[in-house]
Amino acid sequence: MTRVTDLIDKAVAAEFEKPNVRKNGFEQSVLAKQIWREFDEDEQFSVGYPHLIRMINKSAKKLMKSALEKYRTAEFQLPFDLDGAMSIPDGEVWKIRVTESLSMEEWDKALADRLSQYEADGRVLKERQTADRLMKPYWRQHPGWNVGKCLRQIVNDASKKR
Secondary structure, three states: OHHHHHHHHHHHHHHHHOOOHHHHOEEHHHHHHHHHHHOOHHHHHHHOHHHHHHHHHHHHHHHHHHHHHOOOOOOOOOOOOOOOEEEEEEOOEEEEEEHHHOOHHHHHHHHHHHHHHHHHHHHHHHHHHHHHHHHHHHHHHOOOOOHHHHHHHHHHHHHHHO
């Protein structure tokens, strides 16, 4: 993955060097398409396009983290930690923006998006915990079963009870 990570980090760094990008951001999907073309077939297969988007976001956050370090001094430490860059909705596209360049409206969008993700993650976690609770008795009896086998048995047992 080193070549992949290097390609992504270099491409993201190059984006941040362009005029006005630190203020206006860049579209992660546009950059992803450029990087995708540089990948060989094996890299495309191993990374996948959705993961590439996440890797671009992670790279931007890492590269811009130092931009926020100037607010930390020996005398004062902020009582929170922020990513150096954030992905925010901008109409129909998503842009990666340097955190310190966000307006209040943009900050609110980023915060609302994160809250939405958190709530969605919570719903997914709750669903998985429910599934786990229902499948565990079957797995205790049949440790070699997979999820599909457990689900079929749950449905089969529920049908018998009716």
